[in-house]
Amino acid sequence: MNTEEGAARDLATHLHPDDAGDRSGAALLHVERLNVAVGPVRRARPLVRDVSFDVHRGQALGIVGESGSGKSLTARAVVGLLPAGLHASGSVTFDGHQLIDAERRTWRALRGSRVSLLLQDPFTMLNPLQTAGAHLAESLPRGGHHSRSRQRDEIARRLGEVGLAAEVAEQYPFQLSGGMRQRVALAVALARDPELLIADEPTTALDVTTQAEVLELLQSIRRSRGMSLILITHDLRVAFSVCDRVQVMYAGSVLEQSPTxxxxxxxxxxxxxxxxxxxxxxxxYVAELTAIPGSVPQADTVADTCAFAARCSWAQPECAAARPPLAPVGPNRTSACLRLGEIHPELRAALSHLDQPAAPPPALTVGDPIAAITELRKTFHTSRLAGRARRTTALDGVSLQIGEGESVGLVGETGSGKTTIARALLGLITPDAGRIDLAGIDISNYRRLDRRQRRQARRIVQAVFQDPYTSLNPALSIGTTLREVLDLRGDVTDSRHETADLLGLVGLPASYAQRRPVALSGGERQRVAIARAIALRPRLLICDEPVAALDVSAQAQVLELLRDIHRRYNTSMLFITHDLSVVRQMADRIIVLYHGQVVETGDTATVLDSPNHPYTRRLINAIPSAQAPSGHAPDRSEP
Amino acid sequence: MAIVLFLLKRLVGMVVILIIVSFLVFSLLALSPGSVVATLLGTQPSTPQVVAAIKAQYHLNDPFLVQYWHWLTSAVHGDLGRSIQSGEAVTSVIASHLPVTLELAAYTLVLVVVVGIPVGMAAGIGRGRLFDRSVSGATIVGMGAPGFALGILLIYVFGVGLGWFPVYGAGSSQAIDRVYHLTLPAVALATGLVALIVRQTRAAVMDVMEQDYITFARTRGVGRARVMLGYALRNTALPVVTAAGLLLIVAISGTVLVETVFSLPGAGQLMVQAIEAKNVPVVQGLAFFVAVLVVAVNLLVDAAALMIDPRTRAGVRG
Structure with a gap:
C-alpha cells in the first residue's frame, strides 16, 4: 500500500520530464517582477510581490497556494483584468507584447485569440440569459462571413471537442450540470484557439468524478493543440496530474519553482x-495529520521577512531579518528558503514519514446502533411554471446503521442523496417511507413526536455543515453563539467558563468569545461550528463536507480536531464527503451511495483497497495523480 | 405553450383579485358616513319620491350581498352608476378625465426610462468616478423633493420666470400642444422616480459588472458593445423592469397631487373633487379603474420577465 504513493510519484516523473514542451527560443509568456497592489499609488498595500516566471510554448505551469497567496491575482494581472482598485506593475510580456498598462488595442488583438482565462465557478461564468451556442457564436473567430449552417456545424464541432452533444448548443446554462457548464466554458474559452490558456481553479467546484473528467479533457486538448497552460489550484494533486512545472506561492510571494x-x-x-x-x-491511514499551524498572513505584513517564517518549524532569527530572494537550488529549480542547505535532509525525512502507513486505530468498541435507518425513501417535487411537477428521487430505499462510537463515512457525488440522509436524521425533512430510529426513539416523522421526545432527539444528534461562512450568525459574537446552545443544555451554571472550555477544546483562545465570525478565518469558523455542535454533548455528530470549503492546512487541522473529539468522547460520527482521502482518514466504515441507493458498504480499508461496485471503482480512479490521465471519459449527461 | 398556460393562470388570478377589490369598492358606499340614501341623494331635495326612486335604482331594500351582485353585474356591463354632482354616467365622467392622466403617466414613464436607466448604467459602470458621485448626490436631492413642491418651483422658474412652458391646463388635443403642456407636470412627477430608478439601475449594474460572466466575456475578447448590451443590459433588465412596473403604479397615484398643482383635468383632479363632494359612485369607479391598472401593470411586468429570463420560463428558481 505504501509503495503506491511512491509509485504514483515515479509515474509522475516519467510522464512529465522536466523540460516538456518546446523551450527553444524565448518564452511565450515572460513575467518579470510582477507586483499587484491595492489603494492609492503612494500608500499602496502590496498583494503580490516580485513574481517572475516563464511559460514556454506547450508547457503547463501549475501555480499552487492557499487562499490569500496571490495566485488568482497573478493570473488576473496577466490578462489585464484586475478587480477595480488594484493595479499591477513590473513586466508581463506575451510573445514580445508588453501587457502591463497595455492599450485597449493591444488587448483586443490578444484576448481570446492568443490568451484566454477559464474561471473557477461554472455556475457563474456563463451568461445566464444566453444559450451555450450563443456563447460559442459570439466567441468564434471574427471575419469570414460564415453561413448559418456553417456556423452551426462549427459550434457542434467545438462542443464535440469538449465531449458534449450538438444539442447542448440550444440549452441555457441553468439547464446543464456543473461539469457540462465547465465543458461549455472550456469550449468557449478555446473558441479563438488561444496559444495560452489560464485556468483558475477550473475543477474546484466540481465533483471528484467530474473533476477528473474535466482535467483529462484539459490535458488532452492541451496536448492535441500544443497549447500552453497555466493551472491555478490549491490542490497539489491536481497540479501534479496536469503540470510540467509547479510554482508555490504564499502571501503574495513565490516560495518555490520546480519541475513537478x-x-x-x-x-x-x-x-x-x-x-x-x-x-x-x-x-x-496516517496516525497524525500534519497541519501547518496558524493561517496565511496578509502580504503587506510580511514585507521584510520570510513570508512563511512565522509558521515554519525551522525558522531562525535570520529568516525574519530580510525577505529571502529566490535562489537556484537545482536544475530548473529555485527556492526562497534561506536555510535550505541545512534543513533539506530534514525535509526529505519528514516527507518519507507520510508514505508510512500507520495501523488504523483499534476499532473502538462499537456498541448498539445509535441510529438505524430502514428502507428510507424520499422524493422531491419541483414545481414548474405550468404542466406537471418534476420529481427527483433522492433516497430510493436506503438502510444503514451507525453504531455507538462508530465513525461511518458516507460517500457519493452531488445528487446521490448524502445530504438528504443527514437532513432526515436531523429531522429537517420528513421521509416518504421508511423508518429512522435514534437511540430508541422513532423519529421517522418529527412532527408526530411530542415536545420532550423532540428535545431528546435533537440532543442526541448535532451537525457541522460545509460552509462555515454561512453556518454562523454574523450578528452574534462567538461567545453568544456558544452560550445560546449551552443554555439549552440546562446544566451549565458558569456559562462564561464553559464557553472558554469549549473554545479551548477546539484549539481557539478564550478571547475569541468576544469576536464576531467576520474576524475569523474559514478554519477558525469551522472550529467554532464544531464547538457549537459538541456543546450539547451529542452522541452522534453529523459532519456534512466539513472541510470542503477549507484550505489544505486548515483542512488538516479540522480533521485532526474531529478525530480527537471522536476518540475522546466516543462520539459516533456520520462523515459525509465526496473526498475519499478524507474518508480514509476519518471513517471506520464506508457506505457508498449512488442515485439514492447504497451500492457498497464495508470497512474503510476493504472498500478503498478492493472496491466491488463499478461506481466505487470509478470514484477511486477519479482521484488525481493516483492514476495517470488517459483517454477521456464521457460526461454523465445529466442536466 | 407553458408560457401561454402560465399567463392564463395569471389572468384567472387577476380576475379573482378584481372581484375582491370590487367588493371592497362597493363597500365604500356602506362605509361612507351618513345613511346610504343621504349619500346618494347628494344635494337633491329629499322628497319621498326621489328617495323611493333611489332605493329602487340601487336595490337598497335588498340584502347587502344582493345589492353587491346587482352592482357587480352592471359594472361588468360598463355601468358604474351616475355621478351625484352632474348626473352623468360615472364611466363617461372617468373616460373624459382618464386620457390626460394616462398621457401624463406615460410621459413620466418615458422620462424615467430614457433618462433614469442610461444614467444609472453609466454611473454603475463608472463606479466611484466623478459622474457616479455627482449622480448619486443628485438622486438624494431628487428623492427628497416632493412632486407638488417641485411642481410649484417649476411653474415659478420655467412658467412664470422664463415663460418657456404653459403653467396650467392640458392644452388642446393636438399631440404637440399636449406634450408641451404636460412637460412641466411630467418633470415634476418624474424627478423622484428617476432618482429611484437611477439608484436601482446603478445597484443592479454594479452587481452585474462584478459577475464572473462579464470577466469571462472580456478575457475571451467579446466586443465591448456586446458585453454592454448582451451581458450588462440584459442581466440588469430584470430587476429594473420590476422596479419600473412599481414606479408606474406610483406615478399613477402621484398624478393626484401634480394634476392639482398644474390644474390638469385628469383623473387625479377628478378624484380630489369627487372626494370633496362625497361623490361616492365616482370614487368607486376611479378606485376600480386604478385597481385594474395596477393588476394589468403587474401582469405586463411578469410577461416582460418571462421574455427576458429563460430561467423564469422553465420555472426553475435560482
Missing amino acids: AALAADPAHPYSLGLLLADPPVTH
Missing part, C-alpha cells in the same frame, strides 16, 4: 513540504 516530479518527491521549501504533508493520502 522534483517537487512531489523532494520539496525544497518548508511550506511546500507543509502542503504535501497536510494533504491526506487516500492510499493509507
